[in-house]
Amino acid sequence: MMLKDFKTSLKYSRDLDLSDPLRKYRKEFHIPENTIYLDGNSLGLCPKKGETSLFRILDEWKTRGIHGWLEGENPWFFLAEEIGKMMAPLVGAHPEEVICTGTTTVNQHALLSTFYKPDGIRTKILADEKNFPSDIYAIKSHLKMRGYNPREHLILVGADKNGFIPGNRITAHMTHEVALALFPSVFFRTGQLLDISKITREAHKKGIIIGFDCSHSVGSVQHSFSSDDIDFAFWCGYKYLNGGPGCPASLYINKRHFGKEPLMAGWFGYNKQKQFEMSLDFEHQKSAGGWQISTPAVISMAPLEGSLSLFLEAGMDKIREKSIMLTTYLIRLVDELLHKEPYAFHIGTPRNPESRGGHVAVRREKNALQICEALKQRNIVPDFRPPDIIRIAPSSFYNRFEDIWILVKVLRDLIDNREYEKCTPGSKLIT
Ligand SMILES: Cc1ncc(COP(=O)(O)O)c(C=O)c1O
Known part of the structure; x- marks a missing residue:
């Protein structure tokens, strides 16, 4: 699977999902209702076989x-x-x-x-x-x-x-x-x-x-x-x-x-x-x-x-291959759609896939914690690491390319309508 002819459209993400050899595994997990879960590097979701x-x-x-x-x-x-x-x-x-x-x-x-x-x-x-x-x-x-x-x-x-x-x-x-x-x-x-x-x-x-x-x-x-x-x-x-x-x-x-x-x-x-x-x-x-x-x-x-x-x-080779595709796709979307002002996000993870694990640090100098909270209020679950890192960890088993597309779209919305300004972190404990 390669990220060929990259486009920023929703259709492109759906096409990637259609050709994903691991897509059948999504139904093997309990995914919290109406939620895009991107925190698999903190606590992975519950597998039905587990x-x-x-x-x-x-x-x-x-x-x-x-x-x-x-x-x-x-x-x-x-x-x-x-x-x-x-x-x-x-x-x-x-x-x-x-x-x-x-x-x-x-x-x-x-x-x-x-x-x-x-x-x-x-x-x-x-x-x-x-x-x-x-x-x-x-x-x-x-x-x-x-x-x-x-x-x-x-x-x-x-x-x-x-x-x-x-x-x-x-x-x-x-x-x-x-x-x-x-x-x-x-x-x-x-x-x-x-x-x-x-x-x-x-x-x-x-x-x-x-x-x-x-x-x-x-x-x-x-x-x-x-x-x-x-x-x-x-x-x-x-x-x-x-x-x-x-x-x-x-x-x-x-x-x-x-x-x-x-x-x-x-x-x-x-x-x-x-x-x-x-x-x-x-x-x-x-x-x-x-x-x-x-x-x-x-x-x-x-x-x-x-x-x-x-x-x-599923095989670790396929799991790793999809993980690299998911993180590469996210990096490309951040570069294209979230880098310029007023969005001002940047990537804090090595771009070379061989130097990258399964998550991407999406950084923003200002208001990153509030934005992270605003994402949670929209039922998207990332996590935060001070001072300015929103960690996004897509799982090859249960995340779709479309999840990444929606994440990026919501991040743009949050900045466009300044929705994050209403968000104060609910808890001092960072999860
Ligand atoms: C990289 C790393 N090492 C060690 C630990 C500590 O793990 P434990 O609480 O299971 O001892 C963690 C916990 O998240 C971790 O992320």
Whole structure:
């Protein structure tokens, strides 16, 4: 699918929808009534198959009680591993390298406990100033736990004037003092996608362990963790993966590290064959599962099973292809129809599709928050990131090209009739 003979007409968007090979998946989702939902990178919508797998597991609980752990269609005791297996093709990993467990930040802590090994003068952690704050808090805690002052031991790569973190700035900071590097695959504000393969190669040349927070890419970008040879990764389940609010996260560990020790040990990381021997000496499972800590949140995980079946059926290549088309289409429309005064919007996301994840930052110096609220009052759901970013995250499963066309049309209307001036943000909490 290519964006050929681009036009700004409604008909053009409808023609794109007609030739969209994924259009049949829209009916697989619960879409809030009369709503254009463009917030799939915060909370993906509920897939009907996810609802089915959730109700099946609830039913197993009702009818089997504790036997559900080892009986039934997909026994709960192995569900985290099974979901890991389903997720592995999305991230280009071996099945045993992925496990669904914990939460994003807890997984990061578990991974840093193993992979941050200061040694001699190699004590520093390399990250960037545009990462999600939780990641930086976790890094700072690990530095403090080892007695290092984050002011000296955390190196934050700075952004360029567009708010992007250029790959060559990252690699320029890879010195012999760096023990570990951690970057987002896709930046939560700008949607910039890093070249994971290249950055990993450079890190390894310098003897640096490298991991990625892939919360804003898994389910939207096809990853190749094994061939890129990254050391570790973690990501959440509630964004593009449509696992629902509070859905557990996942983590990846390159199999060459299976022998390393999980230092936030818990009994669900124990050798699975012998877990119920209840030994007091921890012996971890030699797979990503070894980094689990506690009893899996089976009910919260359940929707992922159904949701992932859609990803496997549709194929990540097609999902990514449509995602690029949707974001390219939005960028073209903003350039054509929303850039000039009085609209004054501009694109804050890399234009090269290879450097772009699944969302677009549509920026406006003035009144962006009010405009975002006005969109919500018109039943269009984006989200806002200060100071001036309206994030638009179309899902390849449930968004149409026509949704993007309507969004742009409504944005023009809001400015033309100054409708946004009546909007004060309803809540100080930004969702
Ligand atoms: C990029 C990124 N990393 C980490 C987190 C934190 O996730 P959690 O609250 O699941 O720990 C988020 C939350 O949205 C995120 O977007």
